[in-house]
Amino acid sequence: IxxxxxxxxxxxxxxxxxxxxxxxxxxxxxxxxxxxxxxxxxxxxxxxxxxxxxxxxxxxxxxxxxxxxxxxxxxxxxxxxxxxxxxxxxxxxxxxxxxxxxxxxxxxxxxxxxxxxxxxxxxxxxxxxxxxxxxxxxxxxxxxxxxxxxxxxxxxxxxxxxxxxxxxxxxxxxxxxxxxxxxxxxxxxxxxxxxxxxxxxxxxxxxxxxxxxxxxxLPVYYNARASYDVMRYRDLENTPLYPFGFGLHYTTFKTTVKDGTPEISIAALENGKAHTVTCEVENTGSTAGHATVQLYIQGVSGTIVRRVRELKAFEKVYLQPGEKKTVELKLDRDALSIWNRKMQFAPEESKVELYVEESGSKVWNGALKITK
Structure with a gap:
């Protein structure tokens, strides 16, 4: 540990x-x-x-x-x-x-x-x-x-x-x-x-x-409400010194993302389906190491103000030099639900931006539409 x-x-x-x-x-x-x-x-x-x-x-x-x-x-x-x-x-x-x-x-x-x-x-x-x-x-x-x-x-x-x-x-x-x-x-x-x-x-x-x-x-945290800029000063950079999810390696990785259909229905989510983001991770360095692939979302439409970033899935994989592995990151009902105005935890019609990062470095972004 x-x-x-x-x-x-x-x-x-x-x-x-x-x-x-x-x-x-x-x-x-x-x-x-x-x-x-x-x-x-x-x-x-x-x-x-x-x-x-x-x-x-x-x-x-x-x-x-x-x-x-x-x-x-x-x-x-x-x-x-x-x-x-x-x-x-x-x-x-x-x-x-x-x-x-x-x-x-x-x-x-x-x-x-x-x-x-x-x-x-x-x-x-x-x-x-x-x-x-x-x-x-x-x-x-x-x-x-x-x-x-x-x-x-x-x-x-x-x-x-x-x-x-x-x-x-x-x-x-x-x-x-x-x-x-x-x-x-x-x-x-x-x-x-x-x-x-x-x-x-x-x-x-x-x-x-x-x-x-x-x-x-302070406060400094990665998932502030989109309506409240927690880090805005005239005499200081608008970023933390080191952000949530960040971590360096002794090797290098290349992450290629293959996203699925850019929409999923509420009915499908309620029936146990999930949106899958598939990543191929390759160790491009000279030493073995762990890559941590992270999937974040940002809700950009809907009935409530969402967070600027929400970590919803991640996976840590160990790779030898030159080795490749496929990682599947899933967004299911819980990952795509919100507490709505009726205080119900459920998915709603909306659009979310998707971001894939590897140990804190952004490698891909896409979008997902949640339909009826």
């Missing part, structure tokens, strides 16, 4: 890292060697010997490398006293793996109420969990200061984000050579992350959220 859910957001060619190279790798950051920060809220203690941190995973995966570690700073504190050591380590290394993000860990000095919720105001190293809300989605504590110091070293930086919520990271995304988002990867997340960095595992996750550029841009 941890391998499959890691999302590669940026890669200028630094990844995958070659395991045979004798690199000096600096592993830096509050989520580099913190097992419980890889887990979600309400997590019980783990048995001794269970779990692998990012630091341990990298040491296990890159046995020819000289791997060294510096904390730099904690998740939430503003203490910057450890940043100088981290910057020095970065300068002495060939590559930096910068492990930042958030935490729902209950094992770092937090106090809890009788119902189990964290008591805000105590010394929390949590920025996510029940009762742990935040007014700012930038990285907490001194993490941005740590990142800036590491970037000053001039060395290639691979940023790994482990967190329970999306963070606004525009400067980090711009200055990093690669960005991998792992959310909470679980106790074996360190192994999975290291394998993705080496190419032993294919980066194939797709974002389940939209990543904002700033806190002030």
């Amino acid at each position: 941890a391998r499959q859910s890691a999302v590669l957001l940026k890669n200028n060619g630094v990844l995958p890292l070659k395991k045979e190279k004798k690199l000096r790798i600096a592993v830096i950051g509050p989520n580099a060697d913190a097992l419980y920060q890889q887990l979600g809220d309400y997590t019980p203690p783990l048995r001794d010997g269970v779990g692998v941190t990012v630091l341990d995973g990298i040491r296990n995966e890159f046995k020819n490398a000289d791997v060294r570690y510096a904390l730099g700073c904690t998740i939430c504190d503003d203490d910057t006293s450890g940043i100088a050591e981290a910057e020095k380590l970065a300068e002495e290394s060939d590559l930096v793996i910068l492990a930042l993000g958030g935490s729902s860990s209950r094992f770092a000095g937090a106090e809890f109420d009788t119902n189990g919720a964290a008591i805000v105001g105590t010394k929390l190293q949590m920025d996510c969990g029940e009762g742990v809300d935040t007014s700012d989605v930038r990285l907490p504590g001194a993490q941005n200061e740590l990142a800036n110091a590491v970037f000053e070293s001039g060395k290639p930086v691979v940023t790994v984000l482990i967190s329970g919520r999306p963070h606004a990271i525009p400067e980090i995304a711009e200055k990093s050579d690669a960005v991998l988002w792992s959310f909470y990867p679980g106790p074996w997340g360190g192994t999975a992350i290291a394998e993705v960095l080496s190419g032993a595992a294919d980066p194939c996750g797709c974002l389940p959220v939209s990543v904002p550029r700033t806190t002030g841009q």
Whole structure:
């Protein structure tokens, strides 16, 4: 699960890292060697010997490398006293793996109420969990200061984000050579992350959220009502930093779409029929990988205002180099129904636009008419 859910957001060619190279790798950051920060809220203690941190995973995966570690700073504190050591380590290394993000860990000095919720105001190293809300989605504590110091070293930086919520990271995304988002990867997340960095595992996750550029841009979500433009500012781009459904690979794919008859009747939908969009997916790269074919709709006519985009079907397929597979994405009654003005969930006469994307990149669009 941890391998499959890691999302590669940026890669200028630094990844995958070659395991045979004798690199000096600096592993830096509050989520580099913190097992419980890889887990979600309400997590019980783990048995001794269970779990692998990012630091341990990298040491296990890159046995020819000289791997060294510096904390730099904690998740939430503003203490910057450890940043100088981290910057020095970065300068002495060939590559930096910068492990930042958030935490729902209950094992770092937090106090809890009788119902189990964290008591805000105590010394929390949590920025996510029940009762742990935040007014700012930038990285907490001194993490941005740590990142800036590491970037000053001039060395290639691979940023790994482990967190329970999306963070606004525009400067980090711009200055990093690669960005991998792992959310909470679980106790074996360190192994999975290291394998993705080496190419032993294919980066194939797709974002389940939209990543904002700033806190002030919120709300940011892909399926806003068509009548309400949620992201329109005079001083900010009208897009998220990374959109819902986005995710890069180490290989390339070509998707060819063969759509069926461009209309379907309500009667056919009620009788169990579906509109099928057939996609042929080919791995055109040199390494094996997963393609995630996504089918979205946008209702452009009907009795209610629809969403600008609605994900209705997707399929993830594994392909060897040069291999092709056929994927069928179906729009059945439930996929094409709406809550109408009578509060009935049913299809109605209307027109919908269809969009096929592969891991967040648009490859085709068409239209479907729903008739009586």
